Amino acid sequence: MNRNSFTTAPSDVREIRHFHLFCGLGGGAKGFNKASPRVGNMVGKFRCIGGIDVDAPAIRDFERLTGARGTVLDLFDRSQFMDFHGVEPPAGWREAGPADIRAAAGGEYPHIVFLSAPCKGFSGLLSEGKSKTAKYVALNRLTERGVWMMLEAFSDNPPELVIFENVPRIMTRGRHLLDRIADLFRAYGYAWAETTHDCGEIGALAQSRRRFFGVARHLEKVPPFLYEPPQKRLQAVGTVLGRLPLPGDPAGGPMHRVPRLQWKTWVRLAFVEAGRDWRSLNRLAVENGHLKDYLIVPGYHAGYLGVGRWSDHSGTVQGHSGPTNGAFSVADPRFDQSARWNDGQALGVRDWNEPTGTVAGQQGPLQGAYSVADPRHTGPSKHNNEFRIVPWEREAGAVTGAHGTGQCVADPRNHREGFGKYAVTDWSDAAGTVISGSTTGQGAYAVADPRPNGIPQSGDHYLTGGHYGVVGWGDTSGAVSAAACHDNGRWSVADPRVCDSVQVGKFCMPAPADKLVAVIRAIDGTWHRPFTTLDLAALQSLIDPDEIWSSDPITQRAIEARDSALIAEAVGILRLDGESDSAWRERIGNAVPPDAAEAIGNVMGTTLLLAWSGETFVLSSAPIWVRPVAVALSVAQGESI
Structure with missing residues (x-):
């Protein structure tokens, strides 16, 4: 609520600068820009001072979404580059350092730094064995290197708060790295806490997105507690997607195909x-x-x-006027059944020994008994028992000089050479004798197992x-x-x-x-x-459908009339950089949901405003970000936030 409603004291607007490492397309930065914390008449206004990522298309998206300058920068050191790419760095490549971080921030010092390091090596989507290869070990080590360079870059004026986001599995696969990162923060005067939160509940999204958050608070610059963002109820996907145009509608742009x-x-x-x-x-x-x-x-x-x-007119006669692509049939009343058919001889078949009726001008099968049951046999003579097989327990037919008169038998005896060799036992039968050697293919050698789904095999994760x-x-x-x-x-x-x-x-x-x-x-x-690519962007809260579309025509016209330039800009944002759907989806999936980032920005901004106003404690029903914690001791202990 605006304090100006109750007092004439003007709002004290304080700028909160934020900077992003491994920023991707800028979902976290966009959410921080939307945050609007307030403590008394003190209001926080967030401003992004820059972002760093190695992906040039992602940086172009970052600049469009946030309005801040992005920097394409590879943060690998030389050994990490070679381990990850498998080749020497190209000519002109050099290792980035703290000075490059300061330059990417435009020479300014941020109050909050957001790091969202690559998570592919820590993700459960990557097998445990593959995550230990040199390629992904190098990628995982980038987390520690990024934190160190950031702390060194701003060591003259450390950020008040730092938030480190990744997948929850980093707490097991990257435990040794997190311990080293925590030691780094403590060495630079920070308190460090590790928690997991559902971004869907923080931002009231239509997706459940559990993430690891490591939060660092500078003990000297920020005495107050940092409280957790409030939890909200998850939405149904229909509440979000129902506000988008139908898939394939041109109004949704190329990302909605x-x-x-x-x-x-x-x-x-x-x-x-x-x-x-x-x-x-x-x-x-x-x-x-x-x-x-x-x-x-x-x-x-x-x-x-x-x-x-019969009494109605027909539609337009088309080039292909068939019964299956239009009303191109007619109920014709001019059909009188022939009197010759009163005896029901349509489709009639004459017996071979009977005379036929009068041969008329029309002799089709549907027009009378113009078919005959012909008993004549074509081809060579055949016996009834041709290819007959006599069961083993039945008597044979008479032995004649002709061929094929039931002279086959269903012999159950195994007459093959090497009886029992490589035999496959039926699932319902008893097995042969279990012998000591299986190289001969004899004995209880194999079984026809009808349970293929129960046999462990490569790719079993497909099941779940x-x-x-x-x-x-x-x-x-x-x-x-x-x-x-x-x-x-x-x-x-x-x-x-x-x-x-x-x-x-x-x-x-x-x-x-x-x-x-x-x-x-x-x-x-x-x-x-x-899901279309635009659906995924909406689930990530990268766009708000209500700002662009409305199912009510009057409301839609009002939206367009309110600010046509805004609509044009919003529709332009719907298309990320490039032409590839797979690249769009990758950047969308890697993004921090802006609505969740906004909620985090609000609690962090509130903490900063409290610190700047001289407050060291505020009574709040929200839990402190580090739990469990003793409130009476949290200020004195460096390991509490």
Whole structure:
């Protein structure tokens, strides 16, 4: 609430400068810029003084989203560069140092520094063995090097607060690095705390995104506690995606196009139950590669198989006027059944020994009994028992001079050379004698095991990875991944909105491998489709749909009339740098959600305003960021924030 409503004292606006290492596209910086902390008549105004990242397209996105200058800078040292890339650095490359960090900040000193170091080596998506290779060890060491260079760069005027964000698994895989980072902060006069929080609950997002936060508070410059951001309820994905245009709508821009998937993939997604993944397909009955209990039919539009009245006029005659693509049939009343058909001889078949009726001018099978049951046999003579096989326990037929008269027998005896060699025992049969050697292929050698799903094998993580998973419209999404795709997690949604912008082929169903955009109405009546790139950006709170679109036409016109330049700028922001959807998705998945960053910025800004106003304590119902903590001792102990 604005204090000016109760007092004439003017607001005391204090600038809070923030700087970002490993900034990516700038989600954290954008959220900090939106924060607006207030203590009494003291108001905090955040300003970003710069960001550093090695990815040039990400820096261009950073500059557009934040309005601050970004710097493309490789923070590897020489050995880390060689371990990660496997080659010598190119000509002109040099190691970055603290002076480069100060230059990237424009020579200014930040109050808050946000570090979001690369997390790929710590992520559970990377196997434990691969995370220990030289490449990812070098990437992981970048966390410690980044913290050291930042502390050295601003050692003359240390930042009041530092926040270090990463995946929760860093607390196990990177334990030795975190211990060294904590020692660095303490050596520079900071208190350090490690916690995990759900960014979805901090920012009221539609995704659950658990993250590790290491928070450092400079003991001398910031005596007050740093409180945790308040927790909020997660939203359903439908509350966010429902405010976006339908996928494929030009109003959503190029990032809202629907991926072109193979037809068989669309079918699989359609039969995955909302809220489940590919394992729900196991419950379908399949015979000869086809679904036994379900049929997919084209969703034809009005006029399909239409029949016009005799008294009505017809529609426009088209180039292809068939019964399946319009009302190109007619209910013709001029059909009188022939009197010759009163005896029901249509499709009649004459017996070989009977005379036929009169041969008329029309002799089709549908016009009378113009077919005959012909008993004549064509080809060489054959016996009834040709290729008959006699069971082992039954008698044989008469032995004749002719060939093939049941002279085969179902002999159960194993007559092959090397009886029992490499025999495969049926699952329901008894095994042979267990012998000491298996090199001969005899004895209890092998079994036909019908349980392939129970045999541990490479790729078992596929079972629980949520592949081809479909999120219900009213459910919460998981954390948006940098590699989010329909076939590697729960990255599709059961969209209940009607979409009529996709046309179905004229004559036949697509081939299994045909790539297309298809709308298949699932059993629950929704369209199971992959998240578009714009959907993921909205789930990450990188955009606010209500600022650009409205389902109410009057409201939409008011939005456009309010500030057409703002709308043009917002629509421009919807397209990240470059043309690649995979690159867009990677940068979106790596981003810190701005709404979560805004909540963190508010509590950090409040702490700074308290420190600048001379307060050392404030009564708050919010928990202190470090728990458990004894309030009476927290000021005196350096390990508390």
